[in-house]
Amino acid sequence: MTGLAEYEVVEGEGGSTLVLTGPYLVSTIGAVDDDLRGIDGAIARVDISGVTEIDTTGAWLACTISTEHEAEIHGADERAQRLLEAISGLGGEEKLAAPRLPFWSRVPEAMGEKMFNARTGIIGVVSFLGALLISCGSLLRSPSRFRMVALVRQVEYVGVSALPIIGLMSFLIGVVIAQQGAVQLAQFGAETLTVNLVGRITLRELGVLMTAIMVAGRSGSAFAAEIGTMKLTEEIDAMRTIGISPMEALVIPRIMAAVVMMPLLGFYASCMAILGGAVIGETMLGIPFWTFLSRIQEVVPTYDLWVGLIKAPVFGLIVGLAGCYNGMQVKGNSEEVGRRTTMSVVSAIFAVIVLDAFFAVFFTELGWG
DSSP states (O other): OOSSOEEEEEEETTEEEEEEEEEESTTTTHHHHHHHHTOOSOOSEEEEEEEEEEOHHHHHHHHHHHHHHTOEEEOOOHHHHHHHHHHHTTOSOSOOSOOOOOHHHHHHHHHHHHHHHHHHHHHHHHHHHHHHHHHHHHHHHOGGGOOHHHHHHHHIIIIITTHHHHHHHHHHHHHHHHHHHHHHHHTTTOGGGHHHHHHHHIIIIIHHHHHHHHHIIIIIHHHHHHHHHHHHTTHHHHHHHTTOOHIIIIIHHHHHHHHHHHHHHHHHHHHHHHHHHHHHIIIIIOOOHHHHHHHHHHHSOHHHHHHHHHHHHHHHHHHHHHHHHHHHTOOSSHHHHHHHHHHHHHHHHHHHHHHHHHHHHHHHHTTOO
16 A cells, blocks of 8 residues: 555456545545546446545545446445445536526627616716716805815826926937937938927827826826725715715816816926937937927927817816716725726726827818828
């Protein structure tokens, strides 16, 4: 006896006999489990008289082999017989997986569910926007209720605190645009047009767009997490109980801060990107730093700056709405806070990119292309 589960197939009259020996426990049958299940030949009997110890797992293995080969089990002592009887009553033909609908039913059902969720989401956003407009109208009638301190706090968080990260990222984006643009334009001997490329693309598109994405990831997610946590801890219910409107105290200051700060942050990001391009212009193209900046004023039309400034507050409104709306929708548990925070960032970035495409077509039709 080796102290391990072993087996042997013995040929005899009436067919082959599978002889199991040693301990058949959950800790020992792993070494022979695959081999036993891989026996190809027919087995007429399973002899477990040589099994020194057996538990439920060992009995299950013996029953499984017996069922697969339609073999009888012999040599079981009293304990093993009780286990075999208990295991054999389980059958094994029941489906372990949940029933799955066929393809032609499953796909329409899934699409219908998504359409219903989208419809519910659109109704919720429109309702939230309506409640926001009503609260704004109420504040216009009673300006003394406006929470200026909360607005200043949010302006500091959304705008001032974000200056380092937005400045660094925009500077690096300008470096990349200038370096890659110069490499491509050099193939046509037009590397001096790098100034035009950096100036127009940053002031018109990337400056505001990248800023909106960064604000959505930094401030929009914070809006959703803060308001969602307050909703979860019933602080918002307490505010309603004592007569404070959550819309006026929490939502409006955050959305106003995003709307007000987005044009400033977008312009700041464009300037930092141009500075990054100017650094590359001096180090790679031989264009003096100040000459690069002065050329920007000559080659970039003024309406490119206006295009960016007009889009910026709309993007800020989208980011603020997405963050506050998802925060107010939190219910149930802390997992919902994380899910809604992720949804706020994803939906804000998606909406900003879609709107940017519409703005591009719109301004081109206006002749600002």
